[in-house]
Amino acid sequence: MRKLRNIVAIAITAALASTVAYAADNKLVMASWGGIFKDTTQKFIAAPFEKAMNATVEIADVGGGWAAKIQAQKAAGNVQWDIIDSIDAGSAEYLYKNGMVAALPADLAAKLKAVSIPGTVTEYGIEEGSTGVVIACRKDVKCPTTSAEFFDAKAFPGARAIVNEPNQVLPFAALAAGVPKDKLFPVDLDKAFALLNGIKSEVSVWPTSGDQQQQVLRSGEVDMAIMWNGRAYDLTQKGTPLTLVWNGALLDPGYIVVLKDAPNKDLAFKYLEYYATHAQQQADWAKVLPYGMASKDVAGLLPKEIADALPSSHETVKIDPAWFAEHQAEIGKRWQEFLAAAQ
Known part of the structure; x- marks a missing residue:
């Protein structure tokens, strides 16, 4: 037993x-x-x-x-x-x-x-x-109509947010600096960082997440942002009126x-x-x-x-992942140095 x-x-x-x-x-x-x-x-x-x-x-x-x-x-x-x-x-x-x-x-x-x-x-x-990387503005501000205008704080005043994703921001800035779409890659990092350095005093937040991108616009902490189209759309559906600008947008x-x-x-x-x-x-x-x-x-x-x-449904410039993979170490180093000086 x-x-x-x-x-x-x-x-x-x-x-x-x-x-x-x-x-x-x-x-x-x-x-x-x-x-x-x-x-x-x-x-x-x-x-x-x-x-x-x-x-x-x-x-x-x-x-x-x-x-x-x-x-x-x-x-x-x-x-x-x-x-x-x-x-x-x-x-x-x-x-x-x-x-x-x-x-x-x-x-x-x-x-x-x-x-x-x-x-x-x-x-x-x-x-x-x-993701579409776009400009989004609160409805009550003068909104840039191009990526270049986003970096013109005198003509388009207001607190700004720029997403903390160098693989998206650097080509966006290079386009805004006048690099032709068909010659965007390899990215001219010097031009991109020069433009970012010129606007950094107007950037209140470098959001590290989609939630933070939404929060700073919802609360009115910033007037405009370089951000992800889906997060901007979700904000509009939940009661924060925004203008979305696809001119100069990237596709990541x-x-x-x-x-x-x-x-x-x-x-x-x-x-x-x-x-x-x-x-x-x-x-x-x-x-x-x-x-x-x-x-x-x-x-x-x-x-x-x-x-x-x-x-x-919009004209965008597609990011070249192979270029970023090849230059990841350089980009990461320069981006961290830039952020340290900007904040």
Whole structure:
């Protein structure tokens, strides 16, 4: 009898261990920009994925600065995330070329490309949340109509915010300095920094997250900003009247990527496949934040006013991620030195 009880106890212990292991295997940890971005991903992509896969998706508020944070995790031998939700193109390319973002398996890449807009699937990810970098102004101020005018504080007075993302700000400033669109890359860093130095006394805030971009405009702390189109659109929908200026705007592709040392890489790749093959979920996401998505069918699933707010409905200059990946160290050093002097 005692032997039987021991056998039963061992069986129960093994079953419990198996259940715990299964639960751990079916948990995905995703790094996100936070705020409305995180909430939208959770509601329209992650939650239905959890239900379909009997999985758990934990979303961490990170807010950007991807390259430095992932390098630090790798150096410590403790990669905590499986997926990054809409990493900017320059950071994605840099991390991939430096062995920190995984290549897509060939069969998965073929599935993603079959249902996606040409060019939205790379060796390492699929577009989600591709961002228009635009000028946004409160309705009660004189708003610049071009990127060059944003840097003319005498003609267009007011407190300013500029997003703390050098891969977006430096080409924006170079265009404003008069560099032709077809000659933007390689970016003339000297021209870009010279223009930024001329306006830095008028810049009250260098927001490090989408939430902060929204907060400083909502509160009236600043009158105008260089910011992300989706965050500006969300503000207008929640009662802060804004003017959005697309003249001189940039397009910074965002990608869902899987980290090379991800704790649960197989489930992470399944998440990418789920996202790619569910156009309605992508469309529902874009109704909240009108950023560019990957599916060929998304535009047809959106109301006209939302489709018109997408970056694809405007003339933009696309960021060259390969150039930023090659010059990441120089850009990071100069940007930090500039910010230290500006603040």
